[in-house]
Amino acid sequence: MPFSTATIAVPHPARYLGLLTARRDPEACVEHAVDGRATITSRQGTCVLIPARALDVIAMAADRAALADLQDTLTRHLRRCDGSEDLEITWTEPVAGEDMQITDPVVGDYLLRHCTGADSLLGELIVATREATGTAAGMQIAADEGAFLTMLTRMAGARHAVEVGVFTGYSSICIARGLAAGGRLLACDTSDEWTSIARRYWQRAGVADRIDLRIGPAIETLRALPAEPRIDIAFIDADKPSYPAYYEEIVSRLRRGGLVILDNVFLGGRVLDPAYQEEHHQVMRRLNDLITADERMDSVMLPLRDGITIARKR
């Protein structure tokens, strides 16, 4: 399902938005958000209007031909609102799901250069993971996410941490390094092979005595935990279809003020594109909506790497 955007330099963006949404199209549904954005859904597709310094417009339709029609309609209406055929409107090339660039590589590189980066041990782990696991190495979190996990663990004063999805141990080291004195990390994974690398690096990082590795389906490990809310921080980074079950088991055991962090909530852009309807796309889309509406939690979704959500128990 292709998307295209246009940034239209008009003196009063909100006025154009008002004129466009006031049009009497009985087949269109208009939704206004409290911050002034509006979404118009019609048979042609969906259009989001964002009044900022200019009027930002997002257009989305079932296919490229339908999108071109929607762009034409919007261009006509906007020029009518402006009273001028000369109003400049330039639409970006359509992009869909996985072609969407979540983080521009240049920005991504800049972010990596401006965080507490990987130290030499984590650097060695990055290289060793690439050599031992090949393309699976892409599952490893990046250094900026790792720095963020250490920071969040410290800020939470965490003594009881949980990780779902260890792989070769990068994120476990980052969490373990942030634990308060006497703190412990319960680390869940199904792979003996990958976690054997993790064990070696935990030893070298001097955090092995803080980590309890449980090999087996994480849902069983989580369900076997005591029911009382003791978890200070949890990181979910494993099989996507099980995320909702992990989230529920963790949130019910999270102390007030405790954090749950979920990785890959954008699924490489596919979560934003309704054309992607495989199980993990549907599950992640529903979970993102559920967390936003979860009255037990405050949450924020960040465009860091493949998207992370941080939710804090009220």
Ligand SMILES: C[S@@+](CC[C@H](N)C(=O)[O-])C[C@H]1O[C@@H](n2cnc3c(N)ncnc32)[C@H](O)[C@@H]1O
């Ligand atoms: C994306 S990787 C984790 C990356 C890791 N956080 C890091 O920083 O390198 C996902 C991990 O989840 C594990 N996994 C997959 N299904 C699982 C399950 N049902 N229970 C526990 N772990 C699982 C995989 O073995 C894999 O190591």
